[in-house]
Amino acid sequence: MRSRQLSAGCGRVRRPAVYHFRMIRNTRPLRAKPFGLAAVFVAASVFGTPGLAAGAPHIPDTLQQRIAACTTCHGVDGEGRAASGYFPRLAGKPAAYLARQMQNFKDGLRKYAPMEYTVRHLSPAYMREIADYFAAKQVLYARSPVPLVAAATLQRGDQLLAKGDPSRRIPACSSCHGSQLTGVEPSTPGLVGLPYDYISAQLGSWRTHTRAMVAPDCMAEVASRLRESDITAVAAALASRALPADTRAQAAGSVTPPLRCGVLRATGGTP
């Protein structure tokens, strides 16, 4: 049935026979993309069994194949698209954090229409499986472009990362995100290697209430205490920072968050 449909289709568009081969070759550069594996399977099935040239694609039964909607922007290994600045790295982030972000998009706590649309039907179990997939990936970081900022701005950013600003009651980023800013299991994301544009957009969206977490929302609190220039500073400092040797998230319970934080079930030390 299937092959009959296909040959009928081919006849109607009158493709020269040689075109089939060119088409297959055209799919090869896609190997690094979501359908790379599928392309190999298709090519193998077509070349291996000429009688099945009109056959259906062979689709691998893998999670990677299932989540093409995710990997097309975030990368097959969740490496993100450093060059674009807006598609963050997912690889190696704590699984509970990633699953919670999908739930937050679904619930509209985080507002970004394409993500809200993509996750709207996913079950908690499927979200967790997808989160586990990306959390388990350990791939090299790609560096993203850093804007030209003054030395004083970078200094201010480094200060916020490591020490915070007690005069404005801004805790150090490292007090929650880990001493090397690589995140803390199970729910605190790493910040190292994130593009400048992404960090500044996220801090901005906490201030404009298009990104939120379950109350009490500690990051909303922190973002509200930052000046706009602080956001530039911290985003630039993060993007310029050398990567630590070990980029894995710190062990659970290794930090005591200074703010009340619903996500971390933290009661907060010095709000």
Place this chain on the structure above:
Amino acid sequence: MRRRWWLAVVLLVVLASLWLLLRPGSDARIPSAASTVGAATLREPGLLARGEYLTSAGDCAGCHTAQGGSRFAGGRALPTPFGNITAPNITSDRETGLGGWDFEDFWQALHAGKGRHGALLYPAFPYTSYTRVHRDDALAIFAYLQSLPPVHQRGVAPALEFPYSVRRSLVAWRALYFRESEYKPDPAQSAQWNRGAYLVQGLGHCNECHARRDSLGGFASKRHLTGGEIPMQDWYAPDLSTGHNGGLQDWNEQDIVDLLKTGQSAKGAAFGPMADVVAGSTQHMTDHDLRAIAVYLHSLPARATPAGRARGSTPTAVVAHGERIYAKRCADCHGKGGQGVAGVYPPLDGNSAVTEPSGINATRMVLLGGFPPVTAQSPRPYSMPPFAQQLSDSDVSAVVSYIRHAWTNRAAPVRPEQVARYRHTPID
């Protein structure tokens, strides 16, 4: 002189009708003493279970739940061409929900489109369909809703433009488009067919999306289930006839049951608003009811050849460009022949979502990608990449125009301007 006299009479009649339409509502509240349903009845476990099933079949939660909000507590704004109407709280909260309602109040709303104090309800609440629901089914639904834990969440008044903001204007709308009725079984048809017709025309309220609304938001009865663009949502709900020229031409009963049960079928997958319907409603229906729906849809008549089908011709260069994009981006999953992979990726050849008259669905699918609904029978579905970031408007129009006219498909092309328009449409 005589003419001026007539003018005065006409003016008087117009003014009188206006007053009738626009005067403050004076309908008496239906006295609650009229309700013969006791509290004990409303707590019967059998009734509650049936009510839960029917509430799901009617997909009440679909509209009466806000994104991330408590189920049935309302707050979801339904966009209409006349303004936004926010679905109210229907939990048992006394102050902000239906806690103070008795069954007669509920029956009036469902059956007659009238609120508790007689206020005419906006037909965003699909009483145009629900009026066919039997009274005993309505009772079961009411009992179930009353059993829900109260959620205190105030409603939001409709944000409509004048004159739609005046509820009395609905007198005219109702005169044009609404008749109270109840489903009357057709004795010439089987019990199964009648069950299907009852579900489709009543609780399922399928026609509310699957028919074209006119400029006042009403339906002509001759357009029943013939498909149409969903206002403000920018999706096209296809014609539901499986007959010749029907939107579901060549779908068999099993295809319909599969789509409603799992979100996927051999002929296509549910997406957009229909994915919501499958996830929230139809996947929970019994096979018996789904089969009945399929039997009824199968009996819908063949359609006339749609005007404009395959009229617009696409320049050869665009077709070739579309075909190249298809080979590179689409064929790995949907197959060179557009045949798809059973249970994994939907076919594009003969798929009504591809060939529907407007081209909106295929265009938005290419832009948005996404997952089909996650259902009990399809808990880990395969997804489609969004191509909005990777393809330009002319690329999308070329590939969509190509698939709309490849293989056995014969639908009109899509222009780049249309693609540009749907890039920016809201998601909900």
